[in-house]
Amino acid sequence: MTAARHDVAIVGGGLVGASLAIALDRLGLDVALIEATPAGALPAVFDQRNLSFAEATVNALSALGVMAKLRAPTGAIRRIHVSRAGDFGRARFDAAGYGREAFGQVVVARDFGEALEARLAELARLIRYRPSRFVGFGDSDGDTRAVRIADDAGERVVHARLVVGADGSQSGVRDALGIGMVLHDYGQALFVARLHAEHAPDGTAWERLGPQGPTALLPRGDRHYGLVHAVDAGEADMVAALDDAAFLARAQAAIGWRVGRLLAVGPRSRHPAMRVVADRLVAPRAVLVGNAAQSLHPIGAQGFNLGLLLAAHAARRDEDRRRTLAFSDGLARLTADGNPLLRPLRSLGLLALDRVPSLQAALVGGAMGYRGDVPALCRA
Numbered sequence: 001m002t003a004a005r006h007d008v009a010i011v012g013g014g015l016v017g018a019s020l021a022i023a024l025d026r027l028g029l030d031v032a033l034i035e036a037t038p039a040g041a042l043p044a045v046f047d048q049r050n051l052s053f054a055e056a057t058v059n060a061l062s063a064l065g066v067m068a069k070l071r072a073p074t075g076a077i078r079r080i081h082v083s084r085a086g087d088f089g090r091a092r093f094d095a096a097g098y099g100r101e102a103f104g105q106v107v108v109a110r111d112f113g114e115a116l117e118a119r120l121a122e123l124a125r126l127i128r129y130r131p132s133r134f135v136g137f138g139d140s141d142g143d144t145r146a147v148r149i150a151d152d153a154g155e156r157v158v159h160a161r162l163v164v165g166a167d168g169s170q171s172g173v174r175d176a177l178g179i180g181m182v183l184h185d186y187g188q189a190l191f192v193a194r195l196h197a198e199h200a201p202d203g204t205a206w207e208r209l210g211p212q213g214p215t216a217l218l219p220r221g222d223r224h225y226g227l228v229h230a231v232d233a234g235e236a237d238m239v240a241a242l243d244d245a246a247f248l249a250r251a252q253a254a255i256g257w258r259v260g261r262l263l264a265v266g267p268r269s270r271h272p273a274m275r276v277v278a279d280r281l282v283a284p285r286a287v288l289v290g291n292a293a294q295s296l297h298p299i300g301a302q303g304f305n306l307g308l309l310l311a312a313h314a315a316r317r318d319e320d321r322r323r324t325l326a327f328s329d330g331l332a333r334l335t336a337d338g339n340p341l342l343r344p345l346r347s348l349g350l351l352a353l354d355r356v357p358s359l360q361a362a363l364v365g366g367a368m369g370y371r372g373d374v375p376a377l378c379r380a
């Protein structure tokens with residue numbers, strides 16, 4: 001049997017791989033999407049996590065016809081309020097001050113997965129291999145790379161002029177290319193859940209920085225909040241075992257009373273906070289994108305945003321990659337550092353952010369996805 005040949009083979013149909021498949025199909029390319037999850041199921045990454053999409057990401061996903069497929073309403077982030085427990089400083093950002101309706105939109109990953117799936121199903125040209133696992137590279141001719149994939153029936157080979165590794169932070173493609181990575185464990189676990197509070201969301205995203213890391217409430221579109229609560233890794237098992245009432249009391253203590261009493265919490269999911277940075281992004285006829293290229297601490301809500309931009313134009317996004325890595329990492333380390341000597345500095349930093357428009361503008365522009373040379377797809 002002759003092996004199939006494609007312009008591009010994308011390994012991994014998660015947030016970035018599926019979005020990239022839609023973007024490349026639009027360019028008329030013959031694309032193969034290789035995903036380990038079987039047809040009829042969504043990859044596990046499309047869970048209850050709340051994704052905050054930067055404006056540039058919303059622009060790109062609208063142009064790709066994905067936003068129109070979302071069934072649940074999105075939650076607009078019109079204001080951001082950041083404070084630190086025990087410190088006097090705080091920073092407030094208002095989209096109206098930048099001539100914008102919103103900084104971005106909160107989308108539940110599950111809804112996003114279903115919307116991507118609905119859009120992928122419309123692409124007549126796209127070839128999907130699922131369930132199929134990437135197992136390695138085979139002998140390549142000069143024009144293509146051979147990709148070995150396996151399912152229950154055995155192994156097969158597909159050829160592609162370009163192979164895209166979009167298979168997440170533990171990327172097998174990255175390993176098979178011999179590309180190393182640097183891993184940093186922040187020593188935190190993040191609990192994510194849907195929350196109902198006394199006061200419904202009013203477009204404000206609340207972020208409170210505590211001794212164990214950040215706790216955030218994102219304004220969802222369904223009158224609930226998306227909670228992200230960081231705890232020390234050593235306490236994670238204990239927190240996972242709490243009943244709903246005890247978990248709510250813990251979240252209340254971490255976020256304070258800005259949205260009134262926290263009333264109810266949905267199922268909780270737990271995620272390690274890791275930073276994984278690949279040594280290189282490209283190899284002959286291969287490129288790494290999304291979490292395979294870099295996984296960030298979710299505090300900056302930038303992982304998918306950056307991944308999509310990078311996928312849109314890997315080489316041109318180097319500046320954005322460096323700046324976003326530094327931003328998310330610096331924020332995660334500073335906010336998790338309980339050193340009392342740093343406290344006045346952090347308070348002054350928050351005050352400066354609150355008062356100095358040029359500082360705010362630089363930060364907000366980056367958070368909205370406008371850094372460096374922005375691809376046309378991401379502009380309104």
Ligand SMILES: Cc1cc2nc3c(=O)[nH]c(=O)nc-3n(C[C@H](O)[C@H](O)[C@H](O)COP(=O)(O)OP(=O)(O)OC[C@H]3O[C@@H](n4cnc5c(N)ncnc54)[C@H](O)[C@@H]3O)c2cc1C
Pocket residue numbers: 011012013014015016017018034035036037043044045049050051052053132133134135166167168169172190192228271289290291292298301302303304305306307
């Ligand atoms: C709690 C939390 C909150 C977050 N919030 C935000 C946010 O607000 N904004 C934001 O931009 N980002 C956020 N992120 C980050 C975001 O989830 C990731 O950046 C994003 O999932 C990366 O997408 P990806 O496609 O690169 O990888 P993944 O989504 O991990 O997808 C990888 C895919 O590859 C498949 N795969 C793996 N191995 C193989 C193989 N051998 N063969 C075939 N297929 C394979 C998997 O099944 C999966 O479908 C958050 C992350 C967490 C944990």
